[in-house]
Amino acid sequence: MVEIAHLLDELTCATCGTPNALWLYPVRGVAECRECGEKASVLPESLDGFDSIDGSGSLDGLDSDSYGGGR
Ligand SMILES: [Zn+2]
Numbered sequence: 450m451v452e453i454a455h456l457l458d459e460l461t462c463a464t465c466g467t468p469n470a471l472w473l474y475p476v477r478g479v480a481e482c483r484e485c486g487e488k489a490s491v492l493p494e495s496l497d498g499f500d501s502i503d504g505s506g507s508l509d510g511l512d513s514d515s516y517g518g519g520r
Pocket of ligand 1: 462463465466482485486487
């Protein structure tokens, strides 16, 4: 099974100081340094924010007349 990993450009490992050596593993929620093997937990706060995106009220402002295209 191939694990998805993203190279974290422009980030420098705080442990060994190597730039562009940090890889993000979204599946595991960790970032790992290729050079020294240091791992850091990555807990995207955006995942917790999904509950607050629920509000459909913001769509009430859309008036279909203003699009007016079809007729
Ligand atoms: Zn490192």
